[in-house]
Amino acid sequence: MIKNIIKAFLLIYLVSSCTSQKQLVYLQDVDSLTTENVYFRQQVDYKIQNQDILYIRILSIDDRTNDLINVASTRYQQNLFQNETSLFINGYSVDNSGNVELPIIGKVFVLNKTVEEAKDAIREKTDQYLRNASVIVKLISFKFTVLGEVNRPGVYKNFNNQLTVLEAIGMAGDISDYGNRTRILVIRPTKNETRTYRIDLTKKDVLSSEGFFLLPNDIVYVEPIKSKTFRINIPTLSLFLSTLTTLILVLNFIK
Template sequence: MYKIRSTTAILLGAFMLALTACKTYQKVPYFRNIPADSSVYSQGRVIPTVSYQALKIKPDDLLGITITTLDNSTAVLTEAVTRPQSGPGGVVSQAGNGFLVSAAGTIELPLLGTLQVSGSTTEQIKTQIQARAITYYKNPVVNVRLMNFKVTVLGEVGRPGTYFVNGEKATLLDALGLAGDLTIYGNRRNVLLLRDADGKQKSIRFDLNNGQALTSPYLYLQQNDVVYVEPGKAKAAANNAARTQTIAIVGSIISVLIVALTRIR
């Protein structure tokens, strides 16, 4: 009778453990509500996502600006004003460390003067510089890029830290990929995005178990965004289990020492 009860208890425990494991697993995969039927595997499926909006330049951003001209007759003028690097077929002028956008939202370019850039995209700034550069250079080619597009990823990820993004188009998933993805303990249902919005911190929550996260207007990141992945309950449980195990080991050692001392006496 005792053996039957013991076997029943073991099977019940195993069943409860399997249910718990299944429930925990459901919190791990991304976008679980996106169907995975046979047609998706063979034909694919279009998933509605938010459209990308070009980044707007802000004060304290750093812009890399390059003006290229093939007109060798302007070499003296270019060298005198913008310290170009000579190359085959022409002269290249480039800001070595970039141009810092002032608190007023402006940059100061040699020869071209002051430009208001805050609130504009790099493409709009390029057009603005092109319009001025054509006065001094023959057929100038202008390139403008954002040099300090960085995001910080903290919490339960493989490699927490601050990462610089190449280009200007990066999503929350890109940032998590740079940081080594979420650990098994990361709470995928409550990923926090912190963003500076006109001097105020704005917080946005993402549920990565749900495909609706792909439609969020905050999916595409902006410069200086912070992503925080909070630990799930499993992390706390693991820490508690480790602590309990340590306490049990220490208790056992103390018990052995007490018994040994008692026998010695």
């Protein structure tokens, strides 16, 4: 009887602990025999919101004018992106009215504009004071969160103009052995509502999904596989089986 219990336990353990290669592979249905595959992108241009922080530099041929206009002097530029404090102090925050206020230039309305549209608006205002000035605008408050079954869950920052869910998961150390690649949830909070996108990273359709490209403040949640609970409880089950086996041996000895 004891041997049968042990065999049954070992069989359950082996079945539940095995992870097939199919569960680990991304984009499984992409044609491996075709050298090039084309998928239409569903990238959404982010619109600047209140409290966003922008990096803005206005450059002219006059160095003295540059120092007056730009809030961060040259000695601070190399440390600007190293921590959140530097970003907050040296960046330009979008106020509740949707404006950023620049030295000499004054207020510029950027709310609900893309970064490129904000750049054009700032350049138009700058042309009233400077000729042939170059304007650089970047969104530096692009943060996102990765939760669930990844190796390094947490809040991350992105300094590129775009970010895919695969890149976000890569920054979080990839999906763990307990992660379900077919059940990824992208949560997108906006000013008036919250949208969700359910995506399957094993299917090529994810490349055309609206949730494939992330926006600032998005949350990526990776669900666990169904067998995770059993795997976690294996030590407890092993202890229970050991105790049960000992008890049966003692009872047999007493008899």
